Amino acid sequence: MDNVNQLLVDYNVIDLTIRLLGAILIFIVGRWIARRIVSMISKTMGKRGIDELLITFVGNILGVVLLLVVVLIAVGHLGIEVTPLIAILGGAAIAVGLALQSSLSNFASGIMLVSFRPFTRGNFVEAGGVSGVVQSVGIFNTQLQTPDNRLVIVGNSAITGSPITNYSAYETRRIDLIIGVHYDDDLKLARDTIMRVLTSHEKVLEDPEPAIMLMELGDSSVDFAVRPWVRSEDFWPTRSDLLEQLKGELENAGCSIPFPQRDVHLFNESADKAVSGSASGEKAA
Incomplete structure (x- = not known):
């Protein structure tokens, strides 16, 4: 009788070992197949010109889903009932979801970003x-x-x-500059000088053409709104270059770029009182 029991135990151990090895093999092969599927789908989407961000996002989600399926198949091969396990995982997912609402919000937002791009x-x-x-x-x-x-x-x-x-959504961008000149300067000369700088710059586009408008009569200067168009990738270098060239060319043309000034008048209160008192004494005399 003891021999029979020992044989049954040995058989169960061998059977469990075979099942375990089979589950491991299923997991390894299944994971490899899942990766191949994700890779093929990603390549197909890439050939169709689908956005790279969408390809990466879909690949990540599909990879997680396929890996979960592989794990469930491997667990089922061990003889474990999968249906209760799925129910347990579902309940756990709800509990984790409530605890990680911010992460779920990020996930939903990720889907929106990839969908609406x-x-x-x-x-x-x-x-x-x-x-x-x-x-x-x-x-x-x-x-x-x-x-x-x-x-x-x-x-x-x-x-x-x-x-x-x-900032990269469109091929072109408009540079908005405010250039101020002195009130005594020739405004037509200033406008012509600014336009000459814009039209001669290689990065400034002809269409749409640059615009120069008298924007404001400021406290210290007459302000022009200068609005040239450039390619989006040339925005910052061209903006810096134009500022440098405009300052130099306006100065060469005899125009000055004023800076804010404020006149401060100092009054000596004691001296004023003394003068006022002296004047009152003279009148009384």
Whole structure:
């Protein structure tokens, strides 16, 4: 009898070992197949010209879903009932979801960003209070590279919950400058000088053509609104270059760029009283 029991125990151990090895094999092969599926779908989407951010986002979600399916199949091979396990996982998911509402909000916002695509990788944007170049949009967050070469990770919900400014959305941008000249200067000469600088600059576009308007009669200067158009990638270098050239050319033309001035008059109160008292004495005499 003892021999029979020992045989049954040995059989169960061997059977469990075989099942365990089979489950491990299923997991390894299944994970490899899942990766291949994600890779093929990503390549197909790429060939169809779908946005890179959308490809990455879909690939991440699909990879997680397929891996979960593989795990359930492997667990089922061990002889464990999968249906109760799915129910337990569902309940756990609800509990975790309530505890991680902010993460779920980031996830939902990530889906919105990928679906509506307010920006794509490489765009310079201002989103979630941060300005930078979009590096990637993940399931929960977006990575931005700032102009001073810092990597800032912003939660997706912070981005969708605030205005998004995409400076790279269009091929062209308008530079807005305020150039002030002295009240004594020849305004026509100043306008012609400014226009000459704009039209001669290689980065300033002819269409739309630059605009120069008399904007305001300020406290210290007559202010012109100067509005040339450039390609988006040329915005900052051209803006700096134009400011430098405009200052130099206006000075060469005899125009001056005034700075705010304020006249301060000092009164000696004691001296004023003395003068006033002396005048009163003379009248009395």
